[in-house]
Amino acid sequence: MKLLTILFASFFLTAADVFVYGQQTINGRVINEELVTVPEAQIYGEDTLLLGQTDLNGYFEIIVPEGINDLAFGWIGHEWASISDYCNYIEVILLYDATYHYRSNRKIDRLRRKRFDELSELHKQAVDGGLFKAATPCYEREFVPIKPQLDEIKEEMKAEEKVNKKYFKKLAVGDTIRIPYSGHNRDREGRMGLVVFSYVVDNESFDCLIEGVILQKNRRNGHNLTYKVTNLDKCNYGTVVYEDNEVTVGSILQHNMKYFKVIKEPKPK
Numbered sequence: 001m002k003l004l005t006i007l008f009a010s011f012f013l014t015a016a017d018v019f020v021y022g023q024q025t026i027n028g029r030v031i032n033e034e035l036v037t038v039p040e041a042q043i044y045g046e047d048t049l050l051l052g053q054t055d056l057n058g059y060f061e062i063i064v065p066e067g068i069n070d071l072a073f074g075w076i077g078h079e080w081a082s083i084s085d086y087c088n089y090i091e092v093i094l095l096y097d098a099t100y101h102y103r104s105n106r107k108i109d110r111l112r113r114k115r116f117d118e119l120s121e122l123h124k125q126a127v128d129g130g131l132f133k134a135a136t137p138c139y140e141r142e143f144v145p146i147k148p149q150l151d152e153i154k155e156e157m158k159a160e161e162k163v164n165k166k167y168f169k170k171l172a173v174g175d176t177i178r179i180p181y182s183g184h185n186r187d188r189e190g191r192m193g194l195v196v197f198s199y200v201v202d203n204e205s206f207d208c209l210i211e212g213v214i215l216q217k218n219r220r221n222g223h224n225l226t227y228k229v230t231n232l233d234k235c236n237y238g239t240v241v242y243e244d245n246e247v248t249v250g251s252i253l254q255h256n257m258k259y260f261k262v263i264k265e266p267k268p269k
Contacts, residue, residue, distance in 0.1 A: 027061040028090035030054050030073055031131055033115065033122055036185055038094055041075040076182045077195050079112075087138035093122050105150040116143045153200075160200050161258070168223035168257050171264065175214050177227060178263040179255055180206035183237050191246060192237035196260040204263060208235035210247065222258030229253060 030041045037058030043051045045068035052062040064071070071090070074080035078094040095115055103111070119141075126132040171177070180201075181194040194208060211234065212227035229251045232240075240247045247253070255262065 023066055024064045024088065025061065026064050026071075026086070026088055026090060027059070028092065029132065030058045030060065030092045030094060031126060032078060032094045032185070033096060033118075034185075035122070035126055035129060035131060037131070038075055038078070038185075041073055041078075041094065044072040044074075046070055046072075077184045081141060082144070083139040083141045085140045089134065090139060091123070091126070091132045091134055091137060093119055093126070095119075105147045105154065108150060109145045109147045112146070113143055157200055164199050164257060165223065167262070167264075168217070171214060171217065171225070171262075173214050173217065175264065176211060176230070177214060177225070178209045178211045178234070179227075180204075180261055180263065181208040181210060181235070181240075181242070183207065187241065189239075191239045191241045194237075194240050194242045194247070196255070199257060199259060199261040201261055208237055208240065209263070210235055210253075212253065215252070222256040225255045225257060225262070227253055227255060 030038045032038050037054075039054055039056045039058060041054040041058070041060075043053060043060060043062055045051050045064060049065075049068070051064060051071070052060055054060040070082055070084045071086060072080050072082045073092045073094060075094065077097055079097050081092050081094055083090070083092065095112075098111075098115075120136075123132060123137060124135075127135060180197050182197065184193040184195045186192050197206070210229055211231035212229045214225055214227050216226040218224050229247060229249055232247070232249060242253065245251070
């Protein structure tokens with residue numbers, strides 16, 4: 001009878017192990033490097049399978065199918081964080097997808113590496129602030145250089161910049177333009193912070209388009225436009241903030257076409 005009990009217990013534990021490793025339930029929380037929770041951050045398995053997203057407070061619970069060894073966390077305006085060898089409770093800090101103007105591609109990776117190396121200290125601060133529970137992360141996360149991709153993009157951008165320069169010349173004071181923005185983070189007042197899209201982004205369907213009339217053009221440090229906001233109906237974020245200032249109809253904004261996208265009809269040939 002005792003032997004039968006042992007065999008039954010052994011079978012039960014083996015079956016339990018198969019269930020756990022065949023399909024795991026993982027939960028946790030996602031914040032960014034400013035120690036602010038990230039709502040609606042997306043979570044992928046092996047970069048292609050969408051497993052779920054965080055709630056309004058950055059918490060999540062997902063079911064990871066068998067065979068998924070790596071998880072990727074990301075959201076608009078942030079770099080993707082890929083992790084492996086994870087446990088059942090994961091706390092992740094996303095780094096901003098920063099723009100490094102006038103930096104070499106090698107320098108960009110050095111700056112990114114410096115911020116990446118600060119993640120351990122940020123994790124401790126998140127624990128002290130009550131955002132995280134675990135003293136240290138229970139997963140592996142490696143720094144991924146982006147210089148090779150940046151070198152390739154640089155060549156493509158040289159060609160695109162020539163087109164954009166012609167586009168800038170075609171624009172005139174009084175022309176109506178539409179500039180696409182993406183949501184970054186909401187502040188304590190619930191206002192959505194905005195960031196602009198690179199001019200090489202092909203997509204023309206955006207969550208926030210701010211329409212305005214050009215007041216001034218100049219070539220100082222790029223292809224600069226000064227424009228007055230005339231319409232916010234196509235910005236789906238409600239109250240928005242750009243560079244710490246609330247944007248309303250009548251606001252005067254600056255935009256550099258050398259780096260950031262402008263939409264205008266008809267398209268230049």
